[in-house]
Each structure stands twice: as structure tokens, then as C-alpha cells.
Amino acid sequence: METAAPAAVIVAIDGPSGTGKSSTSKAVAAQLGLSYLDTGAQYRAITWWMVNNGIDLTDPTAIAAVAGKAEILSGTDPAAPTITVDGTDVAGPIRTGEVTSKVSAVSAVPEVRARITELQRSIAASAAADGVGMVVEGRDIGTTVLPDADLKIFLTASPEARAARRSGELKGADVKATQEALIKRDAADSSRKTSPLAKAGDAVEVDTTDLTLQQVIECVVTLVEEKRTSK
Numbered sequence: 626m627e628t629a630a631p632a633a634v635i636v637a638i639d640g641p642s643g644t645g646k647s648s649t650s651k652a653v654a655a656q657l658g659l660s661y662l663d664t665g666a667q668y669r670a671i672t673w674w675m676v677n678n679g680i681d682l683t684d685p686t687a688i689a690a691v692a693g694k695a696e697i698l699s700g701t702d703p704a705a706p707t708i709t710v711d712g713t714d715v716a717g718p719i720r721t722g723e724v725t726s727k728v729s730a731v732s733a734v735p736e737v738r739a740r741i742t743e744l745q746r747s748i749a750a751s752a753a754a755d756g757v758g759m760v761v762e763g764r765d766i767g768t769t770v771l772p773d774a775d776l777k778i779f780l781t782a783s784p785e786a787r788a789a790r791r792s793g794e795l796k797g798a799d800v801k802a803t804q805e806a807l808i809k810r811d812a813a814d815s816s817r818k819t820s821p822l823a824k825a826g827d828a829v830e831v832d833t834t835d836l837t838l839q840q841v842i843e844c845v846v847t848l849v850e851e852k853r854t855s856k
């Protein structure tokens with residue numbers, strides 16, 4: 626007798642910067658054969674387009690007026706995720722300090738969120754319909770984008786641990802300045818009116834401060850497997 630294929634699961638992983646969302650989501654998706662969506666990369670991509678097109682990012686009306694202009698495509702293979710804007714590969718340019726410092730102003734605009742949220746929902750719906758399942762990481766996935774996700778995880782870590790991790794990635798970065806920038810961005814993301822960074826009431830919170838990345842991955846894999854068998 627053939628064994629039934631595991632049911633497609635949709636996993637939402639949210640949390641502030643540097644808590645391990647991207648590394649955990651990619652590894653869990655790769656290990657379990659799920660697709661992977663980095664929603665932060667989409668907000669970075671639209672921000673990159675706005676910077677490139679000289680939009681005044683201090684003016685929410687100007688941002689809203691062009692919210693639908695850029696065509697953003699996300700490749701969802703966890704082993705090689707991709708992101709393009711109007712056909713241009715922007716995986717590198719969306720990680721510059723300039724985009725990082727401006728992304729919160731763009732992502733706070735309701736017209737931008739409505740547009741990107743719709744895109745995210747359609748990508749997740751395709752993965753579910755194909756029977757593949759997906760790990761979707763961001764700030765508002767469990768609360769707003771996919772409130773019916775099968776499993777919601779909220780990752781946290783101390784600001785010190787998060788800043789140390791981030792400055793480890795950026796060669797020569799000052800840990801104190803990195804921590805200040807990170808706290809500022811978290812505050813902006815958590816205090817915006819539309820769909821702020823928040824833990825969903827039914828999310829499992831995992832404090833990663835004293836865990837290795839491998840331990841976090843194992844913890845999330847176990848939670849996903851439990852969900853899959855109970856589906």
C-alpha cells in the first residue's frame with residue numbers, strides 16, 4: 626500500500642530583525658521539502674525601486690501614488706531564493722544600508738502593504754494548491770497576511786544578540802551603531818498603524834538568544850512535523 630504524501634503545510638515565521646527568521650525558514654523549508662518566501666525582500670525590493678526612481682520617501686502620498694508600479698517576482702526555492710524587480714536581479718542591491726534605512730518608511734504606507742500582501746497571499750495559495758506547502762517569513766504573516774496558517778512561530782532574541790549577529794554579517798560594522806539602527810527600525814515597524822510587527826495570539830514564541838541556529842531549526846522542524854501528522 627502506498628503511503629499518503631504529507632499534507633501541504635503553511636508556516637508563518639515572524640519576529641524582529643536578527644532573530645534568525647531567514648536562516649531558520651530557509652533551512653526548515655529545505656529540510657521538509659517546502660517552498661520559502663522572504664517577504665522582507667519584497668518590501669526591500671519596492672523600496673529599491675522607489676530610491677532608484679527618485680521618489681520622495683519622506684512623503685507617504687508620493688509613495689502611495691507609485692505603490693503598484695514595480696513588478697516584483699520572488700523565486701521560492703529555499704536553496705536558491707531569488708528576487709527581481711521588472712526583470713532585474715536585485716538580491717544584492719536590496720541589502721545596502723540605504724535601502725535598509727529607508728524600508729520602514731515605505732513599508733508603513735497602507736497602499737504598499739495592500740499591494741504586497743495581495744502578492745504574498747497569491748504566492749502562498751499557489752504553494753498550498755500545488756500540495757507543496759511553504760514557509761513564509763516576515764513581520765505580519767501570522768497576524769494579517771496568513772491568519773489561517775497551520776503553524777505560527779514568533780522568534781525573539783535580546784537586542785545585544787541580534788546586533789552581534791547582524792554586525793557579524795556586515796564586515797567592519799560597529800556593534801553599537803548596528804544595535805541602535807536595529808532598535809530604531811523595530812520601533813518604526815512595531816508602531817506603524819497598518820499591520821505592525823506583532824506576535825499573533827496563537828503563535829509559538831521561541832527566544833533564540835541562547836540557542837544555536839541548529840537548535841532553532843530543530844525546534845521548528847519538530848513543530849512543523851507535529852502539525853503535518855495531525856492534519
Ligand SMILES: Nc1ncnc2c1ncn2[C@@H]1O[C@H](COP(=O)(O)OP(=O)(O)O)[C@@H](O)[C@H]1O
Pocket residue numbers: 640641642643644645646647648649790791793794833836837838839841
Ligand atoms: N540562533 C542563532 N545563533 C547565532 N547566530 C544566528 C542564530 N540565528 C541566526 N543567526 C545568524 O544571525 C544572522 C541574522 O539571521 P537572519 O536569519 O538573517 O535573521 P532575520 O531574518 O530574523 O533578520 C545570520 O548571520 C545568521 O546566520
Ligand SMILES: Nc1ccn([C@@H]2O[C@H](COP(=O)(O)OP(=O)(O)O)[C@@H](O)[C@H]2O)c(=O)n1
Pocket residue numbers: 641642643664665666668669728729732762763764765766810814
Ligand atoms: N512582512 C513584512 C516583512 C518585512 N517588512 C518590512 O521590511 C523590512 C525589511 O525586512 P527584512 O526581513 O528583510 O529585515 P531583516 O530581518 O533583514 O532586518 C522590515 O524592517 C519591515 O519594515 C514588513 O513590513 N512586513
